[in-house]
Amino acid sequence: MQQTVVDTSIKAKLGLIKESRIGTVSSDPYLGSPTFDEVPFHVDTGRRPSLGTYVIIERDTEDFVHYGRIIKGTEDNPRANPSSLQQNLAYQVGNKDSRPNDRSPHVTRVMATELLGEIHLNHNGSLEIKEPNQLAQTGKGVYELPADRIPEILNIPDSPDGGFYIGRVESGNSSVEFIxxxxxxxxxxxxxxxxxxxxxxxxxxxxxxxxxxxxxxxxxxxxxxxxxxxxxxxxxxxxxxxDFRIPYSVIGLSEFMGFVPNLTLDQSEIVSFAYDVVFSKALKSLEETGKVDISINEIIEEIQKVAGDFGQKAVGTRAAKKVEAAFKRNPLLTTKTxxxxxxxxxxxxxxxxxxxxxxxxxxxxxxxxxxxxxxxxxxxxxxxxxxxxxxxxxxxxxxxxxxxxxxxxxxxxxxxxxxxxxxxxxxxxxxxxxxxxxxxxxxxxxxxxxxxxxxxxxxxxxxxxxxxxxxxxxxxxxxxxxxxxxxxxxxxxxxxxxxxxxxxxxxxxxxxxxxxxxxxxxxxxx
Structure with a gap:
């Protein structure tokens, strides 16, 4: 009886198949070589990977790959340089179509992958994601990452129960919920x-x-x-x-004073002392009862008390009238929660x-x-x-x-x-x-x-x-x-x-x- 051979490689674990291969890591003095930040790859014939596609880059080991995201690309075609195209038009010579298809030997497509990290296959079969530490290897395959693996790469939930379903992450021709x-x-x-x-x-x-x-x-x-x-x-x-107002006693001194116009320097000083007393009382009430209920009469009385202590009752009386008038004119303020x-x-x-x-x-x-x-x-x-x-x-x-x-x-x-x-x-x-x-x-x-x-x-x-x-x-x-x-x-x-x-x-x-x-x-x- 023939036994089934189970593929335990990291590529199998990630769901990579032959059809998901899109290219080969390349090296060129002009188009670039692999670094710790960026990996160029030659695009395979017939493949059209999209900008932003998440990719896996294989290595010469079965338990370790790089992963990244396509960030740019270029197509080189010497037959499509402006001089050649002009000569073809002027003399009616050369190829009418400078790019017959992807298999044209003079057409080279190279894309660059932003290197995001490494994926390691542990002995117990679990995957571990690490920061880039090894250089990608030239000549190795580049694969499109299945979209359903992206949440694991991003370290986000794969179900709306674990967070907020905001939209979708696209990779190639597929997408997955972004939670x-x-x-x-x-x-x-x-x-x-x-x-x-x-x-x-x-x-x-x-x-x-x-x-x-x-x-x-x-x-x-x-x-x-x-x-x-x-x-x-x-x-x-x-x-x-x-239908939405806030107690005057919790807005703070500067804001409160801003609503009372034309106070003299002496009046401002008296009102400030009085408001500090009311403000402290309001915060204490909020902390202890969850409510505030301080009538406008309380600050009026406090103003008159402070003015009396300063020996300026007449000044306090005028200040109290201004405060009371300003409160009545302001639709944003109230006395209680x-x-x-x-x-x-x-x-x-x-x-x-x-x-x-x-x-x-x-x-x-x-x-x-x-x-x-x-x-x-x-x-x-x-x-x-x-x-x-x-x-x-x-x-x-x-x-x-x-x-x-x-x-x-x-x-x-x-x-x-x-x-x-x-x-x-x-x-x-x-x-x-x-x-x-x-x-x-x-x-x-x-x-x-x-x-x-x-x-x-x-x-x-x-x-x-x-x-x-x-x-x-x-x-x-x-x-x-x-x-x-x-x-x-x-x-x-x-x-x-x-x-x-x-x-x-x-x-x-x-x-x-x-x-x-x-x-x-x-x-x-x-």
Whole structure:
């Protein structure tokens, strides 16, 4: 009886077959030779590997291969040089077709692979992935890696149960789901790209995935992109100043003083002392009860008390009137925590629209909310949640510009993971944003960017080849490069963002001609 011979080589373990061979490692003084960073290979006749294809490079041993990704290529054909082509046209001599087919002996196609690492087959049959340590060998076969092995190469989950299904990784003519590991959200995500490339659509995908894993979301929406998603998922939409306000006692001294105009120097000093007392009381109340309820009369009384201690009762009376009038005029402030805070545990998403506000008012709302939520989270009074901030460059500007509100937001991002708070920042202008904040976000989703923004971001993207970086400005809409810390995701990867499954996209690019016609019809202008 004939026995079946089992192939125990690493190529068999990886599912490599004869038909998946695409070329042979080559060496040439002009086209390059293998290095520890890049491996050129001659493309086999009839094979057409695509840019970005993941490949395996065999060696003279059965338990060790290299792996990499195609980053560039060239085809050499001396019969297609401009001089030869011109002579053929002028004298009607030579071959009419300078490239009859792939088998033409004068046609040479060479591609280059970015060397990413090594795969070793252990004695127990398991695979171990290591950094490149050995040179690739010339004359050895290059194979297209089956797409279903890519998650193992990238060190990401192979099932949506283990993370967030963001899109698909393509390799050659096949693709596989890209699942961002669960750990990524706790160490923060930055989504960057110029206008109209798919950032807000990607945020919608992230929101769907957070909802699927039952992780609550608090989103601050500048452009209205998240309103539809919130409705579809059963969340609550708020409009700052209408049904979303924050207690005046938690916003911080500078912000509070900014709302009280025309205070004299003496009045400012008295109000500052009084507000510090109220502010401390509010934070203590938040920590102990999870609520704040400090009437405006309390700070008025504190102002009068401080003024009396200073022997300036008349000054205190005038200051108190200004504070009371300013509070009544401001729609963003209230005296106590509102019901929206109780909804965080029961709703998948709370979306606060702040697009109608000036930037100072936006900072106040976002900073005050961040302070309250982080204080409550430290005491376990609210569940772990994800904080989404749209147009983050407005709130966290570059150049060291800092207000107490922006300081609170920076501190939230810097310390949030210790309190089980995840952060997603979205910006179309990373060069206008605090670089340290971008660096704090371990995971970056990079869509097409302009050169100035690309220069800032490219240095934060891990082991990505220069050739890949140079193509970022031309990335197609809905395509992004995702990179992360190596313990979360081993290598950056080009991802096609998946389609929405539950929600509708909130920010399509308008057709201005159609919008003008619609407006004219509605207003009966002909």
């Amino acid at each position: 961002l590991p669960m750990e990524a959200i706790a160490r923060h995500i930055a989504i960057v790209g110029k206008t109209g490339v798919g950032k807000s659509y990607c945020v919608g995908v992230c929101i769907e995935e957070l909802e699927r894993h039952q992780i609550p979301i608090v989103a601050f929406d500048v452009l209205g992109d998240t309103i539809n998603a919130t409705e579809k998922l059963g969340g609550l939409n708020f409009r700052a100043g209408k 509102e019901s929206w805070l109780d909804e965080l545990a029961d709703r998948p998403i709370l979306n606060i629209f702040v697009g109608h506000l000036g930037q100072n008012s936006r900072n106040l709302i976002v900073g005050g909310t961040a302070r309250m939520l982080q204080t409550l989270r430290k005491r376990d009074r609210v569940p772990p949640f994800v904080f989404i901030l749209d147009e983050a460059h407005f709130f966290l500007p570059a150049g060291g510009e800092t207000t107490p509100s922006t300081f609170v937001i920076r501190e939230l991002i810097r310390t949030a993971r210790h309190d089980a708070i995840g952060v997603i920042l979205i910006t179309q202008s990373p060069s206008s944003m605090d670089k340290q904040v971008i660096l704090t976000c371990n995971t970056r989703v990079v869509f097409a960017l302009d050169p100035d923004d690309l220069r800032l971001v490219s240095g934060t993207m891990g082991d990505i080849a220069e050739e890949t970086v140079s193509r970022i400005p031309k990335l197609a809409k809905g395509t992004a490069i995702i990179s992360s810390a190596t313990d979360i995701m081993r290598h950056p990867a080009l991802i096609k963002i998946r389609r929405h499954q539950k929600i509708t996209h909130g920010a399509p690019t308008p057709n201005l001609a159609e919008e003008v016609n619609k407006w004219q019809e509605q207003n009966q202008i002909f």
